[in-house]
Structure formats: C-alpha cells, structure tokens
Amino acid sequence: MEKTGLVNLPLHGGRAPRWLFNRMVRLAGALTAAVVAEYGVGEYMKRISNPYWFQAFSCVLGFDWHSSGTTTTTCGALKVALSSQEHGICVCGGKGASSRKTPRQILEGGERFNLKTNKVEEMIYCSKMAAKVDNSCIQDGFQLYHHTFFFTERGEWAIVQQGMGGKYARRYHWLSGVTRDFFMEPHSGICCDNVVKQALDMSSEASREAREISVDLVNDGPQHINKYFSCRGGQKRITQYTMPSHHPVLDMDLGPGGFNVLQKAYELQPDNYEELVSLAGMGPKKIRALALISDLVYGAEPSWKDPVKYSFTHGGKDGFPYPVNRRVYDNSIQTLRDALDQARVDEKDRLYAVKRLHEFIQN
Structure with missing residues (x-):
C-alpha cells in the first residue's frame, strides 16, 4: 500500500447539471473500458490513484479543471458508469452519508467477485485506516467529507478521498501494493495549491x-499521562512546559471521554502505532496530545511539516512553488489521448472531450 498523492482545490458549491453528469457517466465508462483494454485493470487502478491523471481525466469528462467538484462528481460518475461485470472494477462509498456505506458496499462487491473473506476484511480495514490517517494523523486543517474506494476482482484497490478546510478542498490518493504500512512516508506524490505553515x-x-x-x-x-495535564474549567489541559521555538500553539484539552478512550487503549495494550490509531475513539485530539507530550516531555519531535510536494495539477508553469514534472504530465495526457481514440462514444462526445483535454493542457 502506498499513498500516491494529494491535491488542493478551490471549494465550489452547487451540483453538476443533469445533462452534464449523464454525459460524464457515458464518457467515464467508455474511457475506462478503453484504458482497461489497452493497459489492464491493474494499470487503471494506478492511474485513478495518480492525482495528475485523475485531474486530467476529470477535465476530459467535462468538469471544472480546478474546483473541488472534480473529485466528488468524477467519482460519482465512475460509480454509476463502472460495473464489476463489464469493467472488472467495483466502486464504493462517495460523498457525505454515502461514504459511511463503504464497508457494506465493499462486502457486497467482494461477494460478486467471489473474493475470500480475509481479503474483503483487509480491504475494509484499509479503507478505514486510510480515512483515519488523513483525518486524524495528518492534521492539516482539512476534514474528510468524501471517500471513494475502488477495487478489482483480484483485490487491488485505490482510494480517492477529499477533505474540506476554509475555502479549499484537499484530495488524497491511496493505492494498494506489496507493503502495508500506513506510517512510513506513505506519500509518493502530493499536490497542493497552498501549503499549511504547521x-x-x-x-x-x-515522527x-x-x-x-x-x-x-x-x-x-x-x-501516567494524567500528570502532564492540569484541570481548568472541567477540562484537562496540558501543563505549560517551556515551548520550543518551532512549536505551534495547539488546543490541548481532553475531557473525561478522551481519558476513557486512553483507558480502553491501555487495557488493550496495543503493540504498535497502527494498532493504537485503529482503536475506536482514537481521534485527532488524543493523537495530538500524545504527540505533544512526546515532544515537550521526551524530546521526540514529530513532523510539523505539511506533507505537500507539488502545486497545481502538474506543478506550476512558472516553476513556483514547484516545477512541472514533464514526464508525468506528458504520460498522463498521452494515456487519455489514446483512450479517447479507442473509446466507444459518438463523435460529438469525442470532440467535446478532446476540446476539454486541450483546455486542460493550456491551463
């Protein structure tokens, strides 16, 4: 498993018009079929988990190239368009309440693919942990509201999820692989329009x-943890130690419920950090409190650097803040051009998609 990318996008409200969404569904299905036929379903999963390719794909379908709707609407179109029988891909979850249906839909899709029970349970676990990492372990100011889980009949999977923060939405990409480690530099490519200072x-x-x-x-x-906190107004707040110059000011209050979660974790005696984070109720405040105590008391400073590597979809054309990755950019575009040539769509939709791809390249 590896985390393959992250993208920041302007947060736009509203919905895609029905006529546009229907066209996106038709084109999404045709393009997917063409990519799968040419490159295989495994390669398609790599593409959908690549923030560069996903952004270009969304643009070709007809949505705004840089808005938050590229994520939710494109994933929604793919969920309608793709079928386990025709494409060999199952799409689960979605936006808001739909995201909470992901475990059940993975279970149903696993039954259609006749996957072994332990493989289905593993995918459900990976779905939950990816959300936990991006929502609680990476505290960048974005709260997840969208989670889509793609998987194949061989159990390969990819995740596209999105968080909301202020005027921006941030997209996170995950991809299954040989290694299952959620806490050892899981990012292979992260794209953002803005960088969070801390x-x-x-x-x-x-960390x-x-x-x-x-x-x-x-x-x-x-x-043992309690001694590092003092009680103020019924809430436990971390005792003021001398703050190092690098340290951000954080709200470190923990109520009785927070300490109850820590008590349950103590009773379970987790073997490692992944097991600790996977426990129910181990959310951002508890994770942050433990990290801060580790830093202030024991000198084990965690990373306070926003895990971003690129800006815009393929980097900035002026080299700011990061240069364009030409190889990845060209590869993303070429794959879509090939797919458009082979896609079974009428000529009007094909010309429309080519025009959108050209506009995306110009941007």
Whole structure:
C-alpha cells in the first residue's frame, strides 16, 4: 500500500447539471473500458490513484479543471458508469452519508467477485485506516467529507478521498501494493495549491520516535499521562512546559471521554502505532496530545511539516512553488489521448472531450 498523492482545490458549491453528469457517466465508462483494454485493470487502478491523471481525466469528462467538484462528481460518475461485470472494477462509498456505506458496499462487491473473506476484511480495514490517517494523523486543517474506494476482482484497490478546510478542498490518493504500512512516508506524490505553515504529520518518517513514545505512554496507563495535564474549567489541559521555538500553539484539552478512550487503549495494550490509531475513539485530539507530550516531555519531535510536494495539477508553469514534472504530465495526457481514440462514444462526445483535454493542457 502506498499513498500516491494529494491535491488542493478551490471549494465550489452547487451540483453538476443533469445533462452534464449523464454525459460524464457515458464518457467515464467508455474511457475506462478503453484504458482497461489497452493497459489492464491493474494499470487503471494506478492511474485513478495518480492525482495528475485523475485531474486530467476529470477535465476530459467535462468538469471544472480546478474546483473541488472534480473529485466528488468524477467519482460519482465512475460509480454509476463502472460495473464489476463489464469493467472488472467495483466502486464504493462517495460523498457525505454515502461514504459511511463503504464497508457494506465493499462486502457486497467482494461477494460478486467471489473474493475470500480475509481479503474483503483487509480491504475494509484499509479503507478505514486510510480515512483515519488523513483525518486524524495528518492534521492539516482539512476534514474528510468524501471517500471513494475502488477495487478489482483480484483485490487491488485505490482510494480517492477529499477533505474540506476554509475555502479549499484537499484530495488524497491511496493505492494498494506489496507493503502495508500506513506510517512510513506513505506519500509518493502530493499536490497542493497552498501549503499549511504547521501541520502535524504522524505518518512521516520524522515522527517515528514520537509514534513509539505515544504507544509507550498509552501502555503505561492514563494515570501516567494524567500528570502532564492540569484541570481548568472541567477540562484537562496540558501543563505549560517551556515551548520550543518551532512549536505551534495547539488546543490541548481532553475531557473525561478522551481519558476513557486512553483507558480502553491501555487495557488493550496495543503493540504498535497502527494498532493504537485503529482503536475506536482514537481521534485527532488524543493523537495530538500524545504527540505533544512526546515532544515537550521526551524530546521526540514529530513532523510539523505539511506533507505537500507539488502545486497545481502538474506543478506550476512558472516553476513556483514547484516545477512541472514533464514526464508525468506528458504520460498522463498521452494515456487519455489514446483512450479517447479507442473509446466507444459518438463523435460529438469525442470532440467535446478532446476540446476539454486541450483546455486542460493550456491551463
């Protein structure tokens, strides 16, 4: 498993018109069929998890090239267009309440593909953990509201999920692979329009020691953790130590419920950080409190660097803040051009898609 990318997009309201969405569904199905026929379903999963290709694909379908709707509407069109029988791909989840149906839909899709029970359970676990990492372990100011899980009859999977923060939405991409490690630099390509000055990233290699100490703190018991907090107004707040110059100011209050979660974690004695984070109720505040204690008390500083690597879809044309990755850019465009040539759509839709792809390239 690897995290393949992250994109920041302007947050736009409203819905795609019905006529446009219907056209997107037709084109999404035809393009997917063409890519699968030419490159195979495994390669398609790599493409859909690639933020560059996904953005170009969304544009070809006809949606705004840089708005938050590229994620939700494109995933929605793919969910309608793709079938396990024709394309060999199952699409689960979606926006808002639909995202909470992901586990059940993975189970249903696994039955259609006749996948083994342990494989289906593994995919459900990966779906939940990917959301947990992006929502709780990477605290960049974006709250997830969209989660789409794609998987094949061989159990290969990809995740496209999106969070909301202020005027922007941020998109996260995941891809299954040989290694299953959610906390060892899982990002292979991250694209953002803006960089958060200070963001707690417990999935970073730089946070390794902080992760280990977090587990030790929990396994020592809440009473041990409690001594680092003082009570103010019925809430437990971390005692003021001398803050290092790099340290952000964070709200570190934990109510009784927070300590109850830590007590349950102590009783379970997690073996590692992944097991700790996977526990019910282990949300952002508890993760942040443990990270801060690890830093202030034990000197194990976690990463406070926003895990972004690129800006815009393929980098900035003026080289700011990152240069265009020409090889990836050209490969993304060529794959879509080939798919358009082979897609079984009428000429009007094909010309429309080619025009959209050209507009995307110009942007």
